[in-house]
Amino acid sequence: MFRRPLLPLLLAAALAVPLSSTAKTDDPRITVSERSGFIETGRYDEVVRLCATFARLHPDAVRCTQFGTTPEGRPMQALIVSRSGILDPAQARAQGIPVVLIQGGIHAGEIDGKDAGFLALRQVLDGDAAPGALDALVWVFVPVFSADGHERFAAWNRPNQRGPREMGWRTTAQNYNLNRDYAKADAPEMQAMLALVEAWDPIAYVDLHATNGAQFEHDIAVQVEPVHSGDAQMRNAGRAFRDAVIDDLARQGALPLPYYPSFVESDNPASGFEDGVSPPRFSTGYFPLRNRVAMLIETHSWKPYPVRVALTRNTVISVLEQIARHGRDWRRVAADADTRAAALGGTPLPLDWQATPRARMVDFRGYAYTRTRSEVSGALMTRYDETTPQIWRVPLRDEIVPSLTVTLPRAGYIVPAAHATSVAQALDRHGITYSTLTRAHPQLAVDTFRAERTAFGTAPVEGHQRLTLEGRWRAEPQDIGAGALYVPIAQPKARLVAALLEPQAPDSMAAWGRFNTHFERKEYMEDYVAEAVAREMLAADPALAEDFRTRLRDDPAFAADPNARLTYFYRRHSAWDARYNLYPVVRTDVAPE
Numbered sequence: 404m405f406r407r408p409l410l411p412l413l414l415a416a417a418l419a420v421p422l423s424s425t426a427k428t429d430d431p432r433i434t435v436s437e438r439s440g441f442i443e444t445g446r447y448d449e450v451v452r453l454c455a456t457f458a459r460l461h462p463d464a465v466r467c468t469q470f471g472t473t474p475e476g477r478p479m480q481a482l483i484v485s486r487s488g489i490l491d492p493a494q495a496r497a498q499g500i501p502v503v504l505i506q507g508g509i510h511a512g513e514i515d516g517k518d519a520g521f522l523a524l525r526q527v528l529d530g531d532a533a534p535g536a537l538d539a540l541v542w543v544f545v546p547v548f549s550a551d552g553h554e555r556f557a558a559w560n561r562p563n564q565r566g567p568r569e570m571g572w573r574t575t576a577q578n579y580n581l582n583r584d585y586a587k588a589d590a591p592e593m594q595a596m597l598a599l600v601e602a603w604d605p606i607a608y609v610d611l612h613a614t615n616g617a618q619f620e621h622d623i624a625v626q627v628e629p630v631h632s633g634d635a636q637m638r639n640a641g642r643a644f645r646d647a648v649i650d651d652l653a654r655q656g657a658l659p660l661p662y663y664p665s666f667v668e669s670d671n672p673a674s675g676f677e678d679g680v681s682p683p684r685f686s687t688g689y690f691p692l693r694n695r696v697a698m699l700i701e702t703h704s705w706k707p708y709p710v711r712v713a714l715t716r717n718t719v720i721s722v723l724e725q726i727a728r729h730g731r732d733w734r735r736v737a738a739d740a741d742t743r744a745a746a747l748g749g750t751p752l753p754l755d756w757q758a759t760p761r762a763r764m765v766d767f768r769g770y771a772y773t774r775t776r777s778e779v780s781g782a783l784m785t786r787y788d789e790t791t792p793q794i795w796r797v798p799l800r801d802e803i804v805p806s807l808t809v810t811l812p813r814a815g816y817i818v819p820a821a822h823a824t825s826v827a828q829a830l831d832r833h834g835i836t837y838s839t840l841t842r843a844h845p846q847l848a849v850d851t852f853r854a855e856r857t858a859f860g861t862a863p864v865e866g867h868q869r870l871t872l873e874g875r876w877r878a879e880p881q882d883i884g885a886g887a888l889y890v891p892i893a894q895p896k897a898r899l900v901a902a903l904l905e906p907q908a909p910d911s912m913a914a915w916g917r918f919n920t921h922f923e924r925k926e927y928m929e930d931y932v933a934e935a936v937a938r939e940m941l942a943a944d945p946a947l948a949e950d951f952r953t954r955l956r957d958d959p960a961f962a963a964d965p966n967a968r969l970t971y972f973y974r975r976h977s978a979w980d981a982r983y984n985l986y987p988v989v990r991t992d993v994a995p996e
Contacts, residue, residue, distance in 0.1 A: 431456050432525045436518040436567065441709035444514050444567040447477060447553045450546045453521055454480045461528055464537060466490045470545075471595025475576045477550040479595055484524065484544060486537040492602045501540050501730025504605040505719060506596075508547035509581045509612070511571025512561040515702050516611025517546040519715035523723075532720045536727040543603055549592060551576035564613060566708025582610075583865055585689035586682070586902065586910035588832045601834040606733050607644065607696040609722055610686040611715055614701045616665050617672065618787040619795075620768035623714045624660045624701040625649050626687055631803040632680045632756055633691030633898070634740035640733045641696050644725055648698070651721040657714055658768060662801065663701060670785050672769060675798035680756035682909040683902050692899040694740035696733070698722070741895035748892040749813040749992070752901055753805030754908040762798035769795040809905050811892055812990035816904045817849065819987050820886030822918070826988075827888060829912065835900055837890040844883040844995055851879040852906050852986040857922045867916045872906050872986070881989055889995055906986045913986060921987055926980050928973045930965075937972040947975070 432453065435445030458467035464486050471479035483490045489500050507516025524544060526532040547553045555572035564570075574580050579590040588594055600608070614624065627645035629637045645661060652659045661678075668674035681688035690697035700718050702711040726733075771791035777784040818826045823839070830837055853874050860869035890900055906913035928936070941948045951971065955962045962968075973979055 430525075432460065432521070434518050434521050436712070437522060441518065441712050442566065442568055444518055444570060446556065447547060447550050450480055450517065450550075451478060453546075454482055457482060457524065457528075464528060470599045471592065473551045473576065474591055475551045475554075477554070479548075479550060479592065480546065481599060482524065482542075482544040482546075484528075484537060484542040485540065487539065487541065489541060492604070495541050496604060499731060499734060501726050501734050502543060502603045502605040503540060503607045503609065503722060503726045503730070504543040504545070504600065504603060505609040505611065505722065506545040506548050507611045508545075508549055508553055508571070509610060510573045511547060511549045511553035511555075512564070512573055513611075513613035513704075514547075514553070514567065514570050515613055515708070515711045515715040516700075519611070519712045520544050520546055520719055522712070523716045523719040526716075527720070527723065533723045533727070536723040539727040540723065540730055541603070542723060543599070543605065545596075545599075547571075548596065549575050549581055551592075561613075561704065563615060564704040565706065566711075579865060582612075582686070583684045585686055586684050587865070587867075587912075587915050588829065589865065594832055597832050597834075605695065606730055606737055607698060607722070607726060608686060608690050609698045609700065609719075611718075612699065612701045613704045613711060614664065615704060617670070617785070618705050618770055618789060619664065619672075619703075620770070620792055621658045621660050621664060622703045622706050622710065623652060623657055623718070624663050624699075624703075625652070625718070626661065626663060626699040626701075628680060628687045628697055629691040631678075632688075632753065634694055634743060636736050636743075637691065637694055637696070637740045640729075640736050641691075643729070644696055644698065644733075647725050648718060648721045651724075652714070652717060655717055657717070662799070663699075664703075664767075667798075667800070670783075671774070672772060672785065672795055673797060675762065675765075676767075676800070677758045678799070678801035678803060679758055680803060682755065683899075684910045688910075689899075692902050693896055694737050694744055694898070744895050744897040745893045747897045748811055748815070751808050751810050752898065753808045754902060754905055755805065755807035756803050757806040758800040759802045759804055760800070761802050762800045764796055765799045767795040767797050769793055807907060807909075809901065809907070811897070811901055812850065813892070813992035814994045815889060815891040815893070815991060816900070817847075817883055817989045817991055817995065818888040818890065818904075820884050822987055823886055823888045825917070826912070829903065830888075830890065833896065833899055833903070835890065835896050835903075836894045837888045840883065840885055840887045840889055840995055842996075843885050846880040847883045847991070847995065848993070849879070849881050849883070849989040849991045850876040851881060851989050852876050854906075854922060854984040854986065857984065859919070859922075860916075865915075868919060869914055870916050870919055870922065872913060872922075874906075874984075874986075876990060883989075883995070889991075891994065904988055906988070913988075918987055921982065922984055924980070924983060926978075928969075928976070928978060930969060933969040933973050936976055937969065940972055940975065 454467040457465045466483040469478040489495050552575050553571035558569045584593040627641045629641045649659045666674050683689040687697040687699045702714050771788040771793045774783050854872045856873040858871040902908050
């Protein structure tokens, strides 16, 4: 597991400084990791102990809180840190104090954030780093998001990572990947996190990871949204936040990147890189839909653990300094974005994004490598020589454009009573506003979405069978019963409403299979009945007979398929299920009474 770590001497020297401790060796705030020289990481009971210890030793500045309980019964711990005199979310909101939520251990094998966060916390409280920052903000620190995953503890849980000696597991005890769960919010841990977010409304959410992937010199990636997506003015704030943190890290000797360094073609450095906007199953795709900033930190897994902890610690300090300086201004920008979002009804809104084929060449600090056919796998394999740094001249596709844009309804969405309970639970988790219709609305003027093509996932994803729909919205009156939900667009989370309820959005409820039963055939006409019905329809409708003959002549596949020929008539008969492939949620341009 521990291969030979090689770093430029300058970088090693620069990053050693944050790890040098002025604390006494008997200081109860020092982590197991720090005592081991950042060779090991502690177990989860250390998080529980340190949370209480920091609160006890700093009663004016730290509160230890449990914001949830994992399926295996572990307390989900958060430290609320500030010297502003405010450790309560309502007071922070009322006084305009910016809040930053920094979360580690969403993948508990990538545990840099826990040990770096506790180190930064001690240094900031002692005045050794980010002086004065805690006077200007509230820091919500979640050391380990996936506490059950953390305790699936073993060496080699991260085989392509240098240290610590043992670490946690990628998923929860229920085998959820929390970093795919922000929008769908299946996991109890995610539901607890969203409640914490709703309570504190952080201007920035910082998600601490370590990469997977290749070997190269760059040591950390800093990605922020909104930069390519979301509210235009919030993009300026996101870009300023990202660039400031990257500049801080570079001055300290790091080699930061503004994009995730994953090759376009797996294991092929020459293929280069592609930037993008993650869908809202990820934090950086989710928080822009709330008009807030998300920062994804990915230290490079092949750097030794002490170096990764130092890089993460430096990032945390930079984040605190930037929020202290600019957080109030960014909160005002976010408040304006909330107002603009509430006025999005009737306008086009991008819901998915992609990089264009246009690429620019960049210099990337890699290592010399060879690509030879493996006698083991039979495939071309890349082997890196870490003793020989090399500049790679590779393409980077970072021109990002919308790949799915919808025109929002002027008023909002209506969820039928049959689905009201489950959808209301999902909306509640995200803090989305809705109301319940107390009376029926016969033949209400609405738009419906009928799928013309459906594609069910062939393998489960996070316990769901995903669904891709092709179709369009069209005017079609519907009977709306009492008990239906009305979800207005006129609210600050309008983007999130659309991301969940537009059926073609990448992480909508429909995409995650929550309405799959509406796209399954449930009733059939026996062939002998369909045969008789077809003959009656052909005799009664000359235009239909002519259309059928044309299909037989022009479409050989149709002509050769007995089932398709009979279904042609069944679809035109009153016995056909008019609700088959009908998305149950409708759109309205007028708010129902």
